[in-house]
Amino acid sequence: MLPVRSICHCRVCGAPTDYRVPPDDNRPRATCTACGLVHYENPLNVVGTVPVWQDQVLLCRRAIEPRHGLWTLPAGFMELGETTAEGALRETVEESGAHVELEGLFTLLNVVRVGQVHLFYRARMLDLHLDPGPETLEARLFREDEIPWDELAFRTVRETLRLFFENRRAGQYDVHTLDIA
Amino acid sequence: MLPVRSICHCRVCGAPTDYRVPPDDNRPRATCTACGLVHYENPLNVVGTVPVWQDQVLLCRRAIEPRHGLWTLPAGFMELGETTAEGALRETVEESGAHVELEGLFTLLNVVRVGQVHLFYRARMLDLHLDPGPETLEARLFREDEIPWDELAFRTVRETLRLFFENRRAGQYDVHTLDIA
Numbered sequence: 001m002l003p004v005r006s007i008c009h010c011r012v013c014g015a016p017t018d019y020r021v022p023p024d025d026n027r028p029r030a031t032c033t034a035c036g037l038v039h040y041e042n043p044l045n046v047v048g049t050v051p052v053w054q055d056q057v058l059l060c061r062r063a064i065e066p067r068h069g070l071w072t073l074p075a076g077f078m079e080l081g082e083t084t085a086e087g088a089l090r091e092t093v094e095e096s097g098a099h100v101e102l103e104g105l106f107t108l109l110n111v112v113r114v115g116q117v118h119l120f121y122r123a124r125m126l127d128l129h130l131d132p133g134p135e136t137l138e139a140r141l142f143r144e145d146e147i148p149w150d151e152l153a154f155r156t157v158r159e160t161l162r163l164f165f166e167n168r169r170a171g172q173y174d175v176h177t178l179d180i181a
Numbered sequence: 182m183l184p185v186r187s188i189c190h191c192r193v194c195g196a197p198t199d200y201r202v203p204p205d206d207n208r209p210r211a212t213c214t215a216c217g218l219v220h221y222e223n224p225l226n227v228v229g230t231v232p233v234w235q236d237q238v239l240l241c242r243r244a245i246e247p248r249h250g251l252w253t254l255p256a257g258f259m260e261l262g263e264t265t266a267e268g269a270l271r272e273t274v275e276e277s278g279a280h281v282e283l284e285g286l287f288t289l290l291n292v293v294r295v296g297q298v299h300l301f302y303r304a305r306m307l308d309l310h311l312d313p314g315p316e317t318l319e320a321r322l323f324r325e326d327e328i329p330w331d332e333l334a335f336r337t338v339r340e341t342l343r344l345f346f347e348n349r350r351a352g353q354y355d356v357h358t359l360d361i362a
Contacts, residue, residue: 014190110264
C-alpha cells in the first residue's frame with residue numbers, strides 16, 4: 001500500500017503536489033500545484049488460488065520479503081490487462097509451476113490496514129508437476145493434518161485454508177467474504 | 182484507469198521516469214531515472230449495491246460524466262481505509278441517501294478494458310427515504326418490468342440487474358463472477 005500522503009510530485013508534469021479536497025469530493029487528494037491534476041490512491045487486489053490434489057493443498061515457501069521462509073498460497077498483485085481469475089492463475093504458475101484448472105471464487109478478504117483486497121479461487125491440480133519460480137524456496141503438498149499453521153505467511157492464507165477444510169468436510173464450497181482486522 | 186505509460190515523473194522526487202522491466206519482474210514499470218523508485222499501476226475496484234424494496238430495485242440517474250443522464254446502481258471507486266462492503270454502503274448513501282442494510286456479495290465483474298473490478302452487494306432498503314447527492318439527478322424505485330434496460334449506464338449494472346431478477350425468480354441468490362469483454 002502507498003503510505004498516506006506519499007505522492008509529492010505530479011506524475012504528468014513533475015511539479016510538487018499538495019493534499020486538498022477537490023470540488024465535489026470529500027477527502028484530500030494529492031493535487032498538482034502547477035497543472036491541477038488530482039491523483040487518487042485506492043486499494044489493490046491480491047489474487048491467488050488454493051491448488052488441490054486429492055486430499056492435499058499446495059503451499060509455497062516464500063523466497064522474498066515480507067515473511068521470507070514462511071508458507072503461503074500462491075498469490076500476488078493483480079495486473080492491468082487481466083481478470084481476477086487470470087491473475088490468480090498467472091500467480092499460481094509463476095510461484096509454483098503447477099498445472100491447474102481454476103474452479104470458483106472462494107474467498108474475498110478485506111485487509112484494510114494495508115489497503116488490500118485478497119481474492120482466492122479454488123483450483124484443481126491436473127498433475128504433480130511443480131516448478132517453483134524465483135519468489136518460492138519450495139512448493140509442496142500438505143494434507144490438512146500437515147498444514148504448518150504456525151508458519152503461515154498471512155492471515156488471509158490462514159483464513160482461506162481454514163474455510164477450505166471446513167467446507168470440504170461439509171461437502172460444499174461457498175463464497176466467503178471476511179474482514180481481517 | 183490510468184492510460185498505459187501515463188507516469189512521466191517520480192511521485193517522490195519529481196524526476197522523469199522511464200519504463201523498464203525491473204530485476205525479477207516481467208513487465209515494464211515506470212522507474213525513476215534519479216532515485217530508482219518503481220511505480221506500479223494496478224486495477225481499481227468499483228463497489229456498489231443493488232438496493233431492494235419489496236419487488237423494486239433502486240436506480241440513480243447520473244448527474245456526472247461518463248454516461249450523464251443514464252441510470253445506474255449506486256457505486257463508485259473503493260477508497261483506502263474501508264472494506265468493499267463499507268465502500269458499497271458509503272457510495273449508496275452518497276448517491277441516493279437511501280437507508281440500507283447490506284446483505285451478501287452478489288456479483289464480481291471484471292472489466293479488463295478499463296482496468297476495473299466491479300463488486301455489487303445486495304442491500305435491503307429499511308424505508309423509503311431518499312436524498313440523492315450531487316452525482317445523482319434522480320433516484321427512484323423500479324419493478325422488473327419498469328427497468329430502463331436501454332438507458333442503463335454500464336454493462337456491469339445491466340448484468341447485475343439481470344442476474345438479480347433471475348435469482349429472485351429462482352428463490353436463491355448466488356455469488357456470480359463475470360467478465361465483461
